[in-house]
Amino acid sequence: MISTFFINPFSQEAKKIVKANGDLNKIIEENERLLNIIEYTTGQILDDDSKIPGSLWELSIKRIEWYLEKKNRQRYQPGYYRFLFNPKIAKFDVITFHILAQAIGAKFNPNSRESRIFIESEGEIVKERILRIEHQIRDDIISKILRELLNCEKPHWIQLEKLLENRRIKLTELILNDGKVILDKSAPKRIQQIINPIRENIIPALIMQETQEYLHKVHEMAAKIEPHPILVELADKIQEKISQEFFIPKKTGPGTIKASKLDFDAFPPCIKNTMKGVKAGNRNDAIVLLLTSFLSYARLYPAVFKERKPHKVSDFDPTLNITLNEILPIIYEAADNCEPPLFQDDPQEKLNITAKLGFGLHETPKLENEGESKWYTPMSCEKIKIHLPILCKPDNLCEKIQNPLTYYNRKRWQKKKEKGDKDIPGSNTKR
Amino acid sequence: MFQEATPKDRKKYYTREWRIEKIPDFIRENIHLREFGFDHTGQGPNDRYKFFPNEKLLTKFIRYRAPYAAYSSVALYDRPWKREGWISSELVFDVDAKDIPVRPCKCDNVCEKCLDQAKEIVAMIIDTLEDDLGLEEIHIIYSGRGYHIRVLDPIILKSDSEVRSQILKYVIGGDVPRLSYTDFDGNIRNLDHFMVPLGYPKVFTERSRYIILHLNGDERIEDITRQTMNKILEYRNLIRADRWGEFKGIIGPMVYKRLIKGVAKLNLQLVDARVTVDLKRILRLPSSLHSKVSMICTHVDDLESFDPLRDAVPDFVKEKS
Numbered sequence: 001m002i003s004t005f006f007i008n009p010f011s012q013e014a015k016k017i018v019k020a021n022g023d024l025n026k027i028i029e030e031n032e033r034l035l036n037i038i039e040y041t042t043g044q045i046l047d048d049d050s051k052i053p054g055s056l057w058e059l060s061i062k063r064i065e066w067y068l069e070k071k072n073r074q075r076y077q078p079g080y081y082r083f084l085f086n087p088k089i090a091k092f093d094v095i096t097f098h099i100l101a102q103a104i105g106a107k108f109n110p111n112s113r114e115s116r117i118f119i120e121s122e123g124e125i126v127k128e129r130i131l132r133i134e135h136q137i138r139d140d141i142i143s144k145i146l147r148e149l150l151n152c153e154k155p156h157w158i159q160l161e162k163l164l165e166n167r168r169i170k171l172t173e174l175i176l177n178d179g180k181v182i183l184d185k186s187a188p189k190r191i192q193q194i195i196n197p198i199r200e201n202i203i204p205a206l207i208m209q210e211t212q213e214y215l216h217k218v219h220e221m222a223a224k225i226e227p228h229p230i231l232v233e234l235a236d237k238i239q240e241k242i243s244q245e246f247f248i249p250k251k252t253g254p255g256t257i258k259a260s261k262l263d264f265d266a267f268p269p270c271i272k273n274t275m276k277g278v279k280a281g282n283r284n285d286a287i288v289l290l291l292t293s294f295l296s297y298a299r300l301y302p303a304v305f306k307e308r309k310p311h312k313v314s315d316f317d318p319t320l321n322i323t324l325n326e327i328l329p330i331i332y333e334a335a336d337n338c339e340p341p342l343f344q345d346d347p348q349e350k351l352n353i354t355a356k357l358g359f360g361l362h363e364t365p366k367l368e369n370e371g372e373s374k375w376y377t378p379m380s381c382e383k384i385k386i387h388l389p390i391l392c393k394p395d396n397l398c399e400k401i402q403n404p405l406t407y408y409n410r411k412r413w414q415k416k417k418e419k420g421d422k423d424i425p426g427s428n429t430k431r
Numbered sequence: 432m433f434q435e436a437t438p439k440d441r442k443k444y445y446t447r448e449w450r451i452e453k454i455p456d457f458i459r460e461n462i463h464l465r466e467f468g469f470d471h472t473g474q475g476p477n478d479r480y481k482f483f484p485n486e487k488l489l490t491k492f493i494r495y496r497a498p499y500a501a502y503s504s505v506a507l508y509d510r511p512w513k514r515e516g517w518i519s520s521e522l523v524f525d526v527d528a529k530d531i532p533v534r535p536c537k538c539d540n541v542c543e544k545c546l547d548q549a550k551e552i553v554a555m556i557i558d559t560l561e562d563d564l565g566l567e568e569i570h571i572i573y574s575g576r577g578y579h580i581r582v583l584d585p586i587i588l589k590s591d592s593e594v595r596s597q598i599l600k601y602v603i604g605g606d607v608p609r610l611s612y613t614d615f616d617g618n619i620r621n622l623d624h625f626m627v628p629l630g631y632p633k634v635f636t637e638r639s640r641y642i643i644l645h646l647n648g649d650e651r652i653e654d655i656t657r658q659t660m661n662k663i664l665e666y667r668n669l670i671r672a673d674r675w676g677e678f679k680g681i682i683g684p685m686v687y688k689r690l691i692k693g694v695a696k697l698n699l700q701l702v703d704a705r706v707t708v709d710l711k712r713i714l715r716l717p718s719s720l721h722s723k724v725s726m727i728c729t730h731v732d733d734l735e736s737f738d739p740l741r742d743a744v745p746d747f748v749k750e751k752s
Contacts, residue, residue, distance in 0.1 A: 157564065158586045164594045171597040172606040175630035179565020182630070191629065193612035194622060 001137070004144050006090035007129055007203065009097040009122075010210050011148045017091055018098045024228050027056040027099060034059065034092050038083040045079035053083075057234065060096040060103075064238055067121030068245045084125060085132050097122065099234065101211065105218025106227035107235035109367045113314045114235070115215050117242055123208040130200050139185075142199050146183055149206045153184035160202075166212075168205035174198060243318075259300050259316055262326070266411035267298075268404040270384055270391040275330070277337030282388050287335045287342055288349055290388060290404075292356045294378040295327050298408050304377055305406060312358055314370055323357065323365055378405045432740065432748070433540060435473075436722040440747045441497040444720050444727075448746050451490045453718035455730045457570065457583055462489055464507035466514055468713040470500040473722065476713060482512035493719075501719035505581070505712050514711060519588035522566075522595055523714060524602070525706040526552050527577035532700040533645035541576050541724070546739055548645070552701055553578045554734060555641065559602045559634050571731040572714075573743050575721025578731070579714055592708040599707045601631055604638030604698040607691050624691070625675035636675070638701070639694045643667050652693035659686055720745060 005014035035054055038044060046052065053059040066081045083089055100118060108114040133141055146153050156179050163169045175182040175195060183199050185192060267275070271294055278286040297304050300316040300323075317323050331353060335342035342349055351361040359365040360372025380403050384392050401407045436444070451459070458465065467481035467489070478498075483489040493501060505523050509516025528541045528549040536544035553571060560566045560582060568583040587598075600606050608631055610622040624632040624639075648664055655663075662682055669678040679687040706712055715721065715728040729743040 156586075161590065161594055164597050165591055167593065170606065171601045172631045172635075173609060175627075176563040176565075176601075177629060178562065190622075191627065194610050194627060197611060 002087045002133060002141055003090050004141060004148060005094050006087050007126055007141070008145050008148055008207060009094045010207070010214075011145075014094045017094055021091065022095050022098060024099070024230050027060075027095075027230065030054045031056065031092070034089070037086060037088045037092075041083045041086040041088075043079060044082040044086075045077070048080070051080045056092060056096050056099060057230075059092055060100045060234060061237060061241065063093075063096060063100065063125065064118065064121055064241055067117065067124055068241065070124065072245065085129055099231070100238070101214050102218055102227070103231040103234040104238060105215040106222035106231050107239075108219075110212065110215045110219050111314075111368050111370050113312070113318050114239055114242055115212075116312075118238075119208050119211045119215070122211050123204040126204040126207050130203060139196075142203065143184075145203055146199065149203070149210070150183075154180045154182065157181050160206075162209050162213075163202075163205050166209065168208060169202060173201075259302065262295065262299050262330070263408075263412055263415070266408050266415060268398065268407035268411075269393045269395055270381075270388070271295075271404055271408075273391045273393065275334045275337070277334065277339060278391065279339045282390055283338045283342055284346060284349060286388055286391060287331065287338065288352045288356060289376065290379055290384065290391070291334055292331055292353050293376040294404055294408075295330055296323070296357055296375070297378055297405055299327055302405060302409050302412075305403065311375070312370055313365070313375055314367060320365055320367060328353070328364075378403060432744075432752075433724045433726075434748075436499075436720060436725045436745075436747070438497070440725065440745075441499065441720060441722060443747045444745050445494050445497040449493065449718060449720075451486050451718075453730075455570065455572075455717050457581075458503055458717065459486060461507055462486060462503075464509075464511060464518065466504040466506070466508065466511040466711075466713060467716070468502040468504075469496065469498040470502075471496065471498050473499045476500060476502050479713070480512055480514060498719070499722045501716040502713035503716045505714055506710055517710065520710040520712075522582035522584075522587045522590070522598065523706050523712065524553075524556055524580040524599070525574070525577065525703040525714075526556070526580070526701065527574075527703060529576055530700065530703065532697045533642055533647070533650060535645055535647045537647065537649075543740060546577070549577045550734065550737075552641075553580060555637065556580055556602050556702070557734070563601070563630065563634065564598065571734055571737075572717045573726075573729045573731050573737065573739050574715050575724050575726040575728050575743070581714075592710060595710075596704070596708045599702065599704055600699075601634065603701045604635040605695055606631075606635070607695045608632045608635050623675070623679070625673075635695070635698075638698045639691060640670055642694050642697050643670055650697070652690065653696060654689040655686075655693055659690070663690065 003013065005011045005017065008014065031054065034056070035052065038052055039046065053062045062081070063084065066084055069076045069081075070078075084093070104114050104118045130138075130142070143153060150159060157171065157174065157176055158179075160169065160174075160181065164171055175187070175191065175198065182191070182195060183202065185195075187195055271291065274286045274291045296313065300313060301311055304311075313323055314320065332343075335349070350363055354360065354362050354365050354369075355373040356376040357365055358371065358373055358375035359369045362369050362372075379387070381392070381398070382402065384404070397407055397411060401410060463482075463484050466479065467483060468476040468479040469481065470476045471478060481492075483492065504511065504514075506514075506520040507518040508514060509518065526549045528545040531545060531548055531552065534545050534548065536542055536548075538545060557569055557571070557580060560569055560580070566582055566584045566587060568585075570581045570583065572579040572581060590598075608624045608627070610624065610627060610632060611619050612622065622632075625636045627633065643663065644667060646660075646664060646667075648660060650660075652660065659682065666678055666681050669675070669681070682690065706714075717728050717730045719728050720726075721728055725745060725748050726739065727743045727745050729739075731737045731742075
């Protein structure tokens with residue numbers, strides 16, 4: 001029988017386990033019982049000792065590593081992580097969840113990349129564990145967990161407000177009646193069929209939400225009480241893992257340009273024209289919509305159109321140093337070059353610039369506000385021609401591309417190729 | 432009817448007919464926490480950030496200025512004169528008769544028919560707000576060219592824009608329902624929205640029915656050809672009779688999928704979404720004059736019996752006719 005705390009690390013039972021066994025001084029000790037469970041986990045690949053966590057400390061890191069590997073897919077070998085889905089590991093797992101939350105919450109901002117990855121990883125683990133529960137007992141387990149998380153199986157939808165706010169669920173995906181979300185088995189048979197997936201989907205969302213709130217609490221506490229050194233060390237290790245994942249040299253296709261200092265010579269004509277300053281009428285759109293998105297992506301994530309992966313600014317600039325010290329000053333300078341200077345009569349446009357970078361309507365980007373809005377990708381040449389025709393003075397290269405960012409990548413690529421740069425994959429230069 | 436009011440008409444209305452008591456209690460009791468805005472020329476509300484500490488000063492201002500249009504915020508603030516210190520916002524749905532995406536009346540502005548249509552849409556939205564979302568304290572205001580639904584249920588007043596946008600999509604059928612289930616063999620199966628008689632699938636089915644039955648054939652539905660549109664019009668009586676399965680069979684499952692996707696987009700136009708998600712919006716002040724059409728923005732006590740052409744017509748219009 002699966003214990004509910006294998007899915008729900010916030011249950012009363014889970015908390016009791018953590019209280020009784022969560023001695024931080026012991027988490028780096030090798031744990032034979034843990035090793036034994038892993039060894040006898042069906043389907044577990046055991047050919048590489050470095051892949052087997054021998055202590056709670058290592059298990060904590062493996063939890064995050066699993067998620068990063070799974071996300072990356074290219075390297076992911078599920079056979080090395082089967083133990084994460086063995087219910088016998090439940091007690092160890094629940095302790096590692098809390099250790100991780102304490103470490104990450106203490107060291108990082110709740111909206112940081114590290115916090116986000118931890119929350120997402122927890123959601124994914126829960127989803128996968130639910131999927132693996134045997135069909136016969138799944139309903140009972142899910143009912144128990146729902147009662148633990150919501151105190152009932154027919155909550156008022158407002159109880160799920162935070163999940164709606166964070167877009168973890170959609171209201172239109174729920175079955176509502178008189179304000180109640182139908183998650184129990186009282187519904188007619190046909191309805192039951194569609195309620196099952198709702199019941200299963202809402203649990204990871206609720207656990208992610210609780211995890212997020214937990215990180216907030218830990219973070220607040222950490223400001224008052226110094227965290228245990230072992231937690232700080234673990235947080236550093238997690239940060240290192242995550243940074244490796246994001247800045248690992250990936251196999252890139254021709255034309256892929258990595259994040260690096262801005263090369264002003266490679267800017268397309270429309271951007272160069274914007275930087276010189278724009279007259280009222282086109283000024284706001286040129287600075288806020290075109291330049292802000294172009295500069296931020298060109299500096300931090302020039303491969304956005306090639307990889308098509310949604311990212312946040314902090315994925316590439318975790319401390320926001322580059323954003324605050326390199327990107328924004330250029331945007332503000334261009335805004336000052338406008339006629340009349342943009343912020344002189346439109347000071348609120350500063351907020352809009354922050355919003356277009358994904359940090360909501362605030363004076364300057366701050367990690368705690370990240371995610372309040374979307375990080376806008378640069379507008380296409382077609383849109384520029386319609387909305388900002390005055391800036392569009394195409395050159396030869398413009399004819400071959402459809403977005404100013406592609407122009408930038410192509411131009412940089414050409415420049416590097418001309419220099420015989422060895423970093424260009426697939427180029428004719430000798431390695 | 433629906434003629435623009437002259438400055439003289441406005442003066443007449445505000446001095447002879449208008450009284451502060453006609454502003455609903457839910458606004459009068461917190462006048463000092465709301466931002467007020469005025470349009471004095473017919474160019475839009477550019478006299479904003481107005482603050483009135485009490486009814487007396489508001490009365491004096493309105494009587495004296497006889498504005499082209501008067502507005503008050505849906506939000507309450509600690510410092511309304513700066514729009515700072517946000518306390519809460521009503522949840523609002525704006526159904527404008529002239530913007531209904533399917534208008535068989537084809538009139539240029541508004542007419543009795545499309546005002547009736549707006550009323551029908553309001554009734555549908557209110558049913559969903561009450562029956563599905565369990566919301567209470569819902570007020571209806573006839574705005575002059577349509578209706579405002581203002582929800583004052585305390586559970587919703589602090590909600591953010593994202594939650595409001597999700598409620599909006601729910602009540603107007605803005606998302607195609609995703610209905611899947613796993614059968615006994617573990618295969619994922621899909622259900623059609625019309626097969627589930629409650630919750631959001633039911634709302635979506637009702638709104639879609641409304642749209643399809645009110646199409647006049649000139650509307651553009653994304654990814655739907657003229658030929659398909661003709662077929663939809665030819666067989667839509669099946670939908671009237673709730674025979675959705677047959678209708679789907681006739682127009683073809685792939686076309687049907689495209690149709691409901693397009694209908695969901697039309698559903699989204701049943702209300703002005705910007706009004707619902709904006710926490711700092713100003714709305715026409717109930718009791719004020721909508722000068723563009725010479726009608727009174729009126730609190731509606733009973734939607735069924737409310738007739739704007741009888742209950743929202745100012746005296747100066749009656750006198751003229």
